Amino acid sequence: MNIGDAAKASGVSAKMIRYYESTGLIPAAGRTGSGYRVYTDTEVQMLRFIRRSRDLGFPVEKIEELLALWRDRSRHSADVKRLALDQIDGLKRKISEMQAMMDSLQHLADACCGDHRPECPILADLGNGPNPAHGPLRTGSSGLPRAKPGHLLATD
Amino acid sequence: MNIGDAAKASGVSAKMIRYYESTGLIPAAGRTGSGYRVYTDTEVQMLRFIRRSRDLGFPVEKIEELLALWRDRSRHSADVKRLALDQIDGLKRKISEMQAMMDSLQHLADACCGDHRPECPILADLGNGPNPAHGPLRTGSSGLPRAKPGHLLATD
DNA sequence: TATGGGGCTTCCCATCGTTGTAAGGTCAAG
DNA sequence: CTTGACCTTACAACGATGGGAAGCCCCATA
Numbered sequence: 465m466n467i468g469d470a471a472k473a474s475g476v477s478a479k480m481i482r483y484y485e486s487t488g489l490i491p492a493a494g495r496t497g498s499g500y501r502v503y504t505d506t507e508v509q510m511l512r513f514i515r516r517s518r519d520l521g522f523p524v525e526k527i528e529e530l531l532a533l534w535r536d537r538s539r540h541s542a543d544v545k546r547l548a549l550d551q552i553d554g555l556k557r558k559i560s561e562m563q564a565m566m567d568s569l570q571h572l573a574d575a576c577c578g579d580h581r582p583e584c585p586i587l588a589d590l591g592n593g594p595n596p597a598h599g600p601l602r603t604g605s606s607g608l609p610r611a612k613p614g615h616l617l618a619t620d
Numbered sequence: 621m622n623i624g625d626a627a628k629a630s631g632v633s634a635k636m637i638r639y640y641e642s643t644g645l646i647p648a649a650g651r652t653g654s655g656y657r658v659y660t661d662t663e664v665q666m667l668r669f670i671r672r673s674r675d676l677g678f679p680v681e682k683i684e685e686l687l688a689l690w691r692d693r694s695r696h697s698a699d700v701k702r703l704a705l706d707q708i709d710g711l712k713r714k715i716s717e718m719q720a721m722m723d724s725l726q727h728l729a730d731a732c733c734g735d736h737r738p739e740c741p742i743l744a745d746l747g748n749g750p751n752p753a754h755g756p757l758r759t760g761s762s763g764l765p766r767a768k769p770g771h772l773l774a775t776d
Numbered sequence: 777t778a779t780g781g782g783g784c785t786t787c788c789c790a791t792c793g794t795t796g797t798a799a800g801g802t803c804a805a806g
Numbered sequence: 807c808t809t810g811a812c813c814t815t816a817c818a819a820c821g822a823t824g825g826g827a828a829g830c831c832c833c834a835t836a
Contacts, residue, residue: 468812478813479795498802500813513746520746521721524793534743544742545734548725555722559715565677566711569704578701586700587690590669590676624783634784635824654831656784680822 467493470503474511481511489514489528522551623649626659630667637667645670645684678707 471478481501484490490510493501503511513534517527526547533539533547575585627634637657640646646666649657659667669690673683682703689695689703731741 466813477794480793482815483794496802498813500802509747516746518793519721520725521718530743530746533740534747537738539738539740539743540736541732541738541740541742542734542736544740545729545732548729548732548742552722552725552729555718555725559718559722562677562711562715562718565675566708566715569676569708569711573701573704573708576697576701576704578698580696580698582693582695582697584689584695584697584700586697586704587686587695590672590686591665591690622784633823636822638786639822652831654784656831674822 465503465505465508467501467503470501470508470511473508475515476511484511484514484524487524489524489531520551521555522547526551621659621661621664623657623659626657626664626667629664631671632667640667640670640680643680645680645687676707677711678703682707 465473467478467481470476471481474481476484481490481493485492485501490507493503493507496502510531513531514527517530518524522530529547530544533544572586572589577583621629623634623637626632627637630637632640637646641648641657646663649659649663652658666687669687670683673686674680678686685703686700689700728742728745733739
């Protein structure tokens, strides 16, 4: 099985398979005489494991732990569950942060009549610094850690 | 006003102020004879505008448009509102994707007794490829675009 | 006036997961 | 033997941010 077939079978792109190998997330695949990587069904299964873990939002770092537990026949299911619960907590936090953003924006959008005139409470709020319109005074640093590029979800 | 003072006053780090200048999001600041950047209150206000926009999750690309509208006294509030509504839609989509992840994970975690034994439905699900346990067959490519690093929220 | 400390400058690197591209080798079918 | 689809490596880019080094500037205090 060449890398392309393994990619199709696992849902992980050939590019990413090589990347995962380079970072040590997966062991180096076997090679043909001419240098092509070769994959067994077992390895494809591991790739599918990774793929599904990513679909659930786990960062690669955590997937490493999940894989270790997967391979460990004397694991404690409590350790797996803890990883899952941690991930759930992380998702919860991100969701509530985004929900807060959305609520603020919705509030502002509701107040904007959205016509040909230039008056706009959205811009007014953005320009007025720490949002005095509908909340307690937030002098300088809001509670929300501002948006960061940290690993998350597809936008497009 | 030096860059450090502008940073404190706006909530945007000096590092990011220079970055925004380098990308053209903000115009180049004035300089003292010895090369120090100098900021006026107007510029600090613009930085606060940016900061607040980032807090609402707008990508820098959209902030550029928001700033243009902010400066344009003959703008149509409809254009601002459209940007806000687009942003709301984006947040909604990301939230529902994360919510779906969370629900799947919660479902799996509920089924895991989380004790010293190795049996674990979470790992079983991850290993069994396209989740046959609680959903229609998803052969190969799930509907969800898998996790991507695209700009989003803080994790830590 | 000398010295020290803190702020400023530019430049480069790292993050995280993924995609794109370029330059080349390999394989199988025609 | 040619063609095209595949593989290989290596590098850069994305988004927004943080970190650090090397060197200059400004002010206050001894």
